[in-house]
Amino acid sequence: MFKQFTENIDSNQVYLISSLGVFFVFFIVVTVMLIRIRKPHVEHMSDLPLRDSLTDLPQSLQS
Numbered sequence: 001m002f003k004q005f006t007e008n009i010d011s012n013q014v015y016l017i018s019s020l021g022v023f024f025v026f027f028i029v030v031t032v033m034l035i036r037i038r039k040p041h042v043e044h045m046s047d048l049p050l051r052d053s054l055t056d057l058p059q060s061l062q063s
Contacts, residue, residue: 009017
């Protein structure tokens, strides 16, 4: 099936297919990053505009 599909590709369609592939790879990478992000990190980042200093970091984020 894929062999027949790739044989009928014009030179302009290669750019369309490669851009679709790049989009899907980017989408999958962003989805994996969002799934793996830690909840304390999200809470810390959401509180940043409201804090005056960075001295009151949660213990889980201090290294």
